[in-house]
Amino acid sequence: TQLLEQSPQFLSIQEGENLTVYCNSSSVFSSLQWYRQEPGEGPVLLVTVVTGGEVKKLKRLTFQFGDARKDSSLHITAAQTGDTGLYLCAGEPGGTSYGKLTFGQGTILTVHP
Amino acid sequence: GAVVSQHPSRVICKSGTSVKIECRSLDFQATTMFWYRQFPKKSLMLMATSNEGSKATYEQGVEKDKFLINHASLTLSTLTVTSAHPEDSSFYICSAGLAGLQETQYFGPGTRLLVL
Numbered sequence: 238t239q240l241l242e243q244s245p246q247f248l249s250i251q252e253g254e255n256l257t258v259y260c261n262s263s264s265v266f267s268s269l270q271w272y273r274q275e276p277g278e279g280p281v282l283l284v285t286v287v288t289g290g291e292v293k294k295l296k297r298l299t300f301q302f303g304d305a306r307k308d309s310s311l312h313i314t315a316a317q318t319g320d321t322g323l324y325l326c327a328g329e330p331g332g333t334s335y336g337k338l339t340f341g342q343g344t345i346l347t348v349h350p
Numbered sequence: 351g352a353v354v355s356q357h358p359s360r361v362i363c364k365s366g367t368s369v370k371i372e373c374r375s376l377d378f379q380a381t382t383m384f385w386y387r388q389f390p391k392k393s394l395m396l397m398a399t400s401n402e403g404s405k406a407t408y409e410q411g412v413e414k415d416k417f418l419i420n421h422a423s424l425t426l427s428t429l430t431v432t433s434a435h436p437e438d439s440s441f442y443i444c445s446a447g448l449a450g451l452q453e454t455q456y457f458g459p460g461t462r463l464l465v466l
Binding site: 270341 | 458
């Protein structure tokens with residue numbers, strides 16, 4: 238079973254600060270996805286990274302996939318209160334585990350005004 | 351984007367009864383759907399992989415007789431929680447993959463189950 242270690246589990250910051258969330262594994266993933274989830278709703282896909290070393294930007298969010306495709310990070314610049322939520326990374330092992338995702342533990346982000 | 355729906359969104363039932371949750375891909379066909387369980391402020395835990403036209407594949411520790419999964423068509427999978435008990439109370443979420451787009455899973459909005 239491939240595991241994804243996500244950190245930190247809780248993050249409480251002030252509006253305007255920067256933050257980084259990490260996902261690490263000892264296993265290689267064919268792709269890695271980041272989701273954001275609001276209470277009582279399903280996860281919403283933010284981005285998928287596929288290539289080692291890949292960097293994707295989504296407004297104030299920057300996603301990076303490690304060169305070896307074992308780790309990833311999410312960096313938020315100048316956080317806003319609307320960024321508050323649960324952030325999840327999920328890796329797809331690929332091969333015979335087509336479509337099957339392994340989720341990290343999640344990061345609960347709270348941005349205070 | 352692709353849309354996945356779940357019904358019901360919330361259900362309250364008495365202990366010992368069975369509850370059926372539906373997961374539908376609204377604008378695409380999905381040969382594989384996944385069922386997850388999520389506890390408050392925790393991550394998603396994969397319960398089983400639902401395969402259209404064949405038996406579901408359950409993750410270790412998940413009772414297949416307790417959580418019955420049926421994937422009768424390319425757009426519908428159902429999860430039935432049989433003889434529900436309070437410890438089955440949870441948030442159940444399904445996802446479906448868009449055929450041909452390997453990396454993308456679309457998640458339903460979830461079903462909140464409360465067993466009294």
